[in-house]
Amino acid sequence: MTELVSDTGEPTTAGPAPAGPSAEPSVARVSQWSDIRHRFFANKLAVVGLAIIVVLILVAIFAPLLAPYDPLKQNLMNTLQSPGGDHLLGTDALGRDQLSRLIYGSRIALVVGLASILVALTIGIVLGSLAGYYGRWVDTVIMRVADVFFAFPLLIGAIVIILVMGRGVLPVVLSLGIFTWATFARLLRSQILSVREMDYVHAAKALGASQGRIIRKHILPNSLTSVLVYGTSNVGIAIVAEASLSYLGVGVDPEVAEWGNMISAGRGFMGVKDFMWTYPSLAIVITALGFILLGNGLRDALDPKLR
Numbered sequence: 497m498t499e500l501v502s503d504t505g506e507p508t509t510a511g512p513a514p515a516g517p518s519a520e521p522s523v524a525r526v527s528q529w530s531d532i533r534h535r536f537f538a539n540k541l542a543v544v545g546l547a548i549i550v551v552l553i554l555v556a557i558f559a560p561l562l563a564p565y566d567p568l569k570q571n572l573m574n575t576l577q578s579p580g581g582d583h584l585l586g587t588d589a590l591g592r593d594q595l596s597r598l599i600y601g602s603r604i605a606l607v608v609g610l611a612s613i614l615v616a617l618t619i620g621i622v623l624g625s626l627a628g629y630y631g632r633w634v635d636t637v638i639m640r641v642a643d644v645f646f647a648f649p650l651l652i653g654a655i656v657i658i659l660v661m662g663r664g665v666l667p668v669v670l671s672l673g674i675f676t677w678a679t680f681a682r683l684l685r686s687q688i689l690s691v692r693e694m695d696y697v698h699a700a701k702a703l704g705a706s707q708g709r710i711i712r713k714h715i716l717p718n719s720l721t722s723v724l725v726y727g728t729s730n731v732g733i734a735i736v737a738e739a740s741l742s743y744l745g746v747g748v749d750p751e752v753a754e755w756g757n758m759i760s761a762g763r764g765f766m767g768v769k770d771f772m773w774t775y776p777s778l779a780i781v782i783t784a785l786g787f788i789l790l791g792n793g794l795r796d797a798l799d800p801k802l803r
Contacts, residue, residue: 535797542793548786556602565593567600567753579771586771588761598775600753605783608668609735613727615673620680621723625711627681628688628719635685642678650675650737651744658746668747672734680723687719694718721798729791732784739780755780 536542555562564584571591579586585594627638645653654671661667691697692715700710741747742756743763750757755776762772 532797536793539793539796541789542796545786545789545791545793548782549790552602552606552783552786555599556606559599559603563593563596563599565596567592567596568751569593576765576769576772578769585775586769588758588772589765594758594772594775597753597758598755598779601755601758601776601779602783604665604748604752604754605735605738605780608665608672608738609731609783609787611669612672612676612734612738613731615669616676616680616730617723617727619673619677621684621716621720623677624681624684624723625688625716628685629692629707629711629715631689638681639685642681645675645678648675651740654737654741655744655746658741663746663749665748668738668741672737676730676734680727683726684719684723687722688715691715691719722795725791725795725798727791728794729788732787735787736780736784739776 564582569592571587573591574583574587575589575591577583577587577591579594583593583595585598587593588597623638623642627635650672653675654668657671657674658667661670697710697714700714705713738747739754739756739759742754743760745760747756748754750760758776759773762769762774762776765772
């Protein structure tokens, strides 16, 4: 026991100081994914973007339950009705309910946006991996092909393919995917050029690992982060491009409940019945914004340089 003197001058006693491992402060261990999740949800704009996308997905899935009317049903006795009453967002020139068409339009937007980016990612990852890992003439050939696709404006190239294949969801998906893969390939190539010089890649080569295994197990997992983040942000751009094609009359069929078709149908009533094009335009803007915010949030959470 050690005798101590308090502030009042009275002696006090204190027990022996604790010793051993229990005296060391405990340190909480945080896994990498826990850190990423914390950083993502600490970003308020990223959470807003995620909320927008979740709501959009739920609306698309439960469209038959949420839509008050059949989006294709015409009522020529009730055309161009202003928002309110039985039709919250009004009706179009054929008497179709605008809200129902807006809800069903989310399905086309998600399918085309996600599928076209998936096509672009697939092509870009394969060709970008080959160009970045093998280099030399393989890199030269693939990058020159990519330059050809860079030379074509997205919408013009998509229109050419759609005119050859015909209108519909599949031609729109393929056309947008084919004319956006080059950016993914170049981005992945630049990542692989730096990753392939890392020590763990040289160690895998020294241990006799095949080139295919090195690409799959060591290079791609450490190079795909920026590509996936860019792809998430570009889903919104693909949705805007798809709506633009429909607005120009070369996207999906005009009868289909789709946001670009709704804007195209309302352009003849600008200044008179602005609700016909305002609501689908807002839907496109909010959806694109949601994917952009989500992509930015993923970038901030996954990039080790920002930690």
